[in-house]
Amino acid sequence: MTLSSREKTIIITSHLVSLYSQMAGEGKIPQNQSVIDFLMKNIPNEHKNDLSMDLIDDVFAFISSRPMELS
DSSP states (O other): OOOOHHHHHHHHHHHHHHHHHHHHHTTOSOTTOOHHHHHHHHSOGGGGGGOOHHHHHHHHHHHHHSOOOOO
């Protein structure tokens, strides 16, 4: 089964939101750079068409509502 372009965009967005949180916590991102700015600068061009504020909000809400447990 091949992932659709939208599914790939969701995965990349999820990764970038997590990366932003990690890097912000380590002080590696300027304080004036928002998660939206970070996403727009780092998402591959071929996935920008599938990216929207609703998608970013949905991904961010999902990540924020789920506690991450290491096994």
